[in-house]
Amino acid sequence: LHEEDLNKLKDQYHRRAHSLYGVSPNCKFGPKGSLLDNSGTVLTIPDxxxxxxxxxxxxxxxxxxxxxxxxxxxxxxxxxxxxxxxxxxxxxxxxxxxxxxxxxxxxxxxxxxxxxxxxxxxxxxxxxxxxxxxxxxxxxxxxxxxxxxxxxxxxxxxxxxxxxxxxxxxxxxxxxxxxxxxxxxxxxxxxxxxRLKCVICKEDSDLGRVSRIKHIDSKSQCAKSHILVLNEVVIDRGSSSFICNIDLYVEGRLVTSVQGDGLIISTPTGSTAYAVAAGASMIHPNVPAIMITPICPHSLSFRPIVVPAGVEIKVMLSPDARNSAMVSFDGRNRQEIHQGESVRITTAQFPLxxxxxxxxxxxxxxxxxxCLHWNVRKTQKQFVSSDAYSDTSLVSTSSHSQNGTSSEKTSETDGHL
The missing domain is CATH 3.40.50.10330 (Probable inorganic polyphosphate/atp-NAD kinase; domain 1)
Structure with missing residues (x-):
């Protein structure tokens, strides 16, 4: 066999017999229930x-x-x-x-x-x-x-x-x-x-219209209405001494108001970056999800959450916010957002x-x-069995007895010198 054929055989041998996404769910529930068949929403995801x-x-x-x-x-x-x-x-x-x-x-x-x-x-x-x-x-x-x-x-x-x-x-x-x-x-x-697709929008509540704000990328000379990020989008209070007061929407629904230093919206890749330092869990990059993590929230019950990758997240200043907020994309293109402006985030079509x-x-x-030394610590010592302990004691006693006799002889010898 040629080397190329051998590599293919090795690849087939080491290939997993199961998908990383797990088995396909059984869509029949009991004798009469089943999942509604809607062929228009079928999505095939490669393993x-x-x-x-x-x-x-x-x-x-x-x-x-x-x-x-x-x-x-x-x-x-x-x-x-x-x-x-x-x-x-x-x-x-x-x-x-x-x-x-x-x-x-x-x-x-x-x-x-x-x-x-x-x-x-x-x-x-x-x-x-x-x-x-x-x-x-x-x-x-x-x-x-x-x-x-x-x-x-x-x-x-x-x-x-x-x-x-x-x-x-x-x-x-x-x-x-x-x-x-x-x-x-x-x-x-x-x-x-x-990656996450991010858009900064201007919302006119009176007319019910939403328009995009251009030039997210300050280095680009061409208008860019959106930007893709690999790690995270961070909305924070910037240099203001006031806490950040922003509203969080998921799929158009107001889910909570954030009062604290800010909010991190991250990919699974970004879950091991700023998010993990803020107390979030670490997500394997193959898991299709978006992580929402508060930064120093003024609430003991505000924990990081994971939402499906396909939802649209909107973050905007609360109407009663005392100051503006700052937004950055993978630590770059940092800019200010004001009342009536929002950041809309969803999973991008183009991964890295x-x-x-x-x-x-x-x-x-x-x-x-x-890199992160995850769960690195000294291993706890095991207990010594009672039988082994008894044997050890006997050996120790015998050893002490012999050492004692030897010591006595040594002392006697030393006394004669």
Whole structure:
């Protein structure tokens, strides 16, 4: 058998015999009840455990996103672009600030490839149909930045850990040639990380109309009526000394008024970021859900909740709020919202396809242990059985007896000296 055939056999052998979403529910309830058959609402969701990367054509273009202001990333970056250009014969894109880096400008190795690198203007050039594959060199923030560059369909993303925490970056750079080659050859599992679609709206209560406010992205020179976030949307009180007073709507229904420092609306990916620091539970990225977490609420019973991924959430200032609020998207594009303005949030149609180092389950639990030290503590010692304790006592007594005799002899000898 060829090596490719052996890999397929191994893949089939290790493939799970069950879906990560669980079994399909039995829709017959007792002898006479059943679920109403409505073919118009049937939704087929692929099993996350079987999501594999497939290239319709061989990938030709790759965007390399590196962490800025970090000299430790420079050598891996140079090695990577050299290998991609010389060995894999790929067209390499980088951000324009990479070409303006003073340290790289004087580097002999980088000068050799500088003229062969392609670049783009963020917020102006559409990368949707230009980039086949993304490689990130940095930390979690580098991956979040790469997500902002693709506000619609996003190419597969392979993230190498070159930062601080690295919860979202499962790959190490030691044998990058082998790892990248496997992905380019189509031998990789994908984790589809849900993103949130966010829109800032102006609501006219008198006329009952809702209009969108443009320019969510301050860096973009083109009007952008919405933005996709990978981690979370945060609405907080900003620099105001007053508590934040905002209303929370789910599917058009006012569910509660939030009085505290603010509110976090996060994806399952974002549940291990700001949300977990605010006391939320951690959700596996494959779970289709939205997490709603209060920030320091002035209520002992306001706990984080999880809602279905498809609901629309609306957050707006309460009519009796004493001050405005601030909203930020993945920690960026921070801006003020006033009375009559709202932030509408729902799960986006375009997830971020993250390449797995092992698989969707093992990667996540590895990061929980290595990065967050989840449930790490000293193991409690077991009880010693009564029989073993008796045996130990006998041995200990015998030992003490012998030691005592020896000590006496030693004392006698010492006395004669």
């Amino acid at each position: 996350p455990g079987s999501q594999k990367l497939n290239w319709h054509k061989a990938p030709l273009t790759v965007l390399v996103v590196k962490k800025i202001y970090d000299e430790s990333v420079l050598q891996p970056f140079k090695n990577l672009i050299s290998w991609l250009i010389e060995v894999r014969k790929m067209i390499v894109y980088v951000e324009s600030n990479v070409l303006d880096d003073g340290i790289l400008a004087d580097d002999t190795m980088f000068k050799k490839y500088r003229g062969r690198l392609q670049t783009f203007k963020q917020g102006q050039d559409d990368l949707t149909d230009k980039i086949d594959f993304i490689i990130c060199l940095g930390g979690d923030g580098t991956l979040l930045h790469a997500s902002t560059l693709f506000q619609q369909s996003c190419p597969p993303v392979m993230a190498f850990h070159q930062g601080s925490l690295g919860f979202l970056t499962p790959f190490t750079f030691d044998n990058f040639e082998t790892q990248v080659s496997q992905v380019l050859d189509g031998n990789a599992s994908l984790l589809l990380r849900y 396809p993250a390449v797995c180092a092992k698989d969707q389950i093992e990667d996540w639990f590895d990061r929980l242990g290595e």
